[in-house]
Amino acid sequence: MSDFKTGALMYALAGGVILFVIVQSLFFIVKSWKRAKEIGVEPEKLKQTVVTSVLFTIAPAVSILATVLALASALGIVLPWIRLSVIGNLAYETVAANNALDALGGTLSEEVTDTQQFSTVMWTMTIGSCFPLILLPIFCKKIHKVMGNAVKKNEKTSALGEILGAAGMIGIVAAFVAKSLAAAPDAPDISAGLMSVSVLVSAMVFTIALDWLARKKGIKKLEPFVLPLAMFGAMGIAVLLTQFLPPDIAGFTFR
Amino acid sequence: MKTFTDKMHTYGRIWxxxxxxxxxxxxxxxxIYYNVFPQFSTLLKALxxxxxxxxxxxIVEVITYTPLLGAGGAYLSFVTGNIANLKLPCAMNxxxxxxxxxxxxxxxxxxxxAIGTSAITTTVIIAVGVLAFAPVLPYITAEGSVIKPAFEYVVPALFGALLASYFAKHWRLTIAPIFAGVIAYIFAPKLPVGTMIFVTIVASLVAAGILFKVKYSKQFASEKE
Incomplete structure (x- = not known):
């Protein structure tokens, strides 16, 4: 009975979830693609969007994969795989699983071998994380309507809307930048320190340099690769620094 | 007649x-298969x-992200998750x-x-990774592996790159939210990043509103002259 976590049923469930995610995504891509053609967006631009997005996604996706593996020792590989393909992220799923096991008197550091425990973990994860999907069908349209009306009123508010749109995006970026500059979260999350700041700055420098090459030197083909390359470059810097700096310097954190 | 956006909302709701x-x-x-339902009291305690x-x-996520994601993008993002660290940056890029x-x-x-493509790519990478590399991957991300640091620092790498591309266009807008975020972290170093996003977005919007007002009134004044 101990292989129920990686049994045929779990793989079948994973297959179903993955199929759903892919079909849903394709549906929206096809609808948007057709509409874009109708309103006269060049197909080249759309193709470039696909290429850019695939490249952009690789590094974060590999790090999500790593979190699947982190949870695999206790929960088997399939459940974390399912959970991180829909809604889930490491923090959510770890906390949910921990709480479920805690309520049963177990911990996440040992393998779950009981179907009852496992089922409790699954239900906790699912019920805990589904709320956005209940809110969205009710409020998404309303939120967009309110926003659209505010933007459309006149030229001044539409210019303001544009700036506030950019400011919203920057707000999200800023949270993670600040995290890399000053946060000291619970392990295993990394605290801000020499390494995180170096990686942050390297990514900025690489982006600016590559962008300059692509735009000013007219290497058009480079454009979709600018961000992915800068990311990989900065991640490479992290590897180099850990290899060549003394551990106490590389491991220096601000607090 | 239904507009395209209306249709997207209808599809989105169904999906x-x-x-x-x-x-x-x-x-x-x-x-059902294993005939093991959780005990109600235990489940309640965990929940x-x-x-x-x-x-x-x-609630905070739906309010914060929905205006930034288009209609189709919002429905897609909330199903597949990893919005702040992947879907939204991917769409911005x-x-x-x-x-x-x-x-x-x-x-x-x-x-x-972009979000649809990102969702498919992520799903495929995780599936391939789990099926093909599961036996090897623990070594790659294991303690002491040479390339482990690369994946520990995906967040600063990703957001450093994004910051640089926003910096080029709107450097004035970047100062206040980063400053607010750093200050908040100094007082609450363990704050979850989801909560922090709320803080920095509010700081960013307020600062942008003020900057806009100053700039617009200046423009208005110069037009009057």
Whole structure:
């Protein structure tokens, strides 16, 4: 009975979830693609969007994969795989699983071998994380309507809307930048320190340099690769620094 | 006549309800197959610790991300998750490189295509990774592996790169939210990043509003002269 976590049923469930995610995504891509053609967006631009997005996604996706593996020792590989393909992220799923096991008197550091425990973990994860999907069908349209009306009123508010749109995006970026500059979260999350700041700055420098090459030197083909390359470059810097700096310097954190 | 956006909302609602059914099918099928349903009291105890935080975060996330994601993008993102650290940055990057505005219909379409592509790519990478590399991957990400640091620092790498591309266009707008975020972290170093996003977005919007007002009134004054 101990292989129920990686049994045929779990793989079948994973297959179903993955199929759903892919079909849903394709549906929206096809609808948007057709509409874009109708309103006269060049197909080249759309193709470039696909290429850019695939490249952009690789590094974060590999790090999500790593979190699947982190949870695999206790929960088997399939459940974390399912959970991180829909809604889930490491923090959510770890906390949910921990709480479920805690309520049963177990911990996440040992393998779950009981179907009852496992089922409790699954239900906790699912019920805990589904709320956005209940809110969205009710409020998404309303939120967009309110926003659209505010933007459309006149030229001044539409210019303001544009700036506030950019400011919203920057707000999200800023949270993670600040995290890399000053946060000291619970392990295993990394605290801000020499390494995180170096990686942050390297990514900025690489982006600016590559962008300059692509735009000013007219290497058009480079454009979709600018961000992915800068990311990989900065991640490479992290590897180099850990290899060549003394551990106490590389491991220096601000607090 | 229904506009394209109206249609997207209708499709989105149908897909989201279907997604909920698919999500709940996973524990339900497992429980029926093995005939093990969780004890109600245990489940309640586990959920009591999880729901207040998660459901509050959900409300904040829906309010914060929905205006930034287009209609199609919003429905897609909330099903597949990893919004702040992947879907939204991916959409921003695509709109930047296609040189379209987030508020235009073109921007909305580009963002939806980017998010859909990102969702498929992530799903495929995780599936391939689990099936093909599961035996090897623990070594790659294990303690002491040479390339482990690379994946520990995905966040600063990703957001450093994004910051640089925003810095080029709107450097004035970047100062206040980063400053606010750093200050907040100095007082609350363990604050979850989901909560921090709320802080920095508010700081960013307020500062942008003030900057806009100053700039616009200056423009207005120079037009009058």
């Amino acid at each position: 989201t309800v279907t997604a909920l059914a698919v999500l709940y099918a996973v524990p339900l099928v497992f429980s 009591a610790a999880v729901i207040p935080i998660y459901w509050a975060t959900a 695509a709109m930047n490189s296609a040189d379209v505005k987030a508020t235009s219909e073109e921007g909305e379409l580009i963002s939806t295509i």
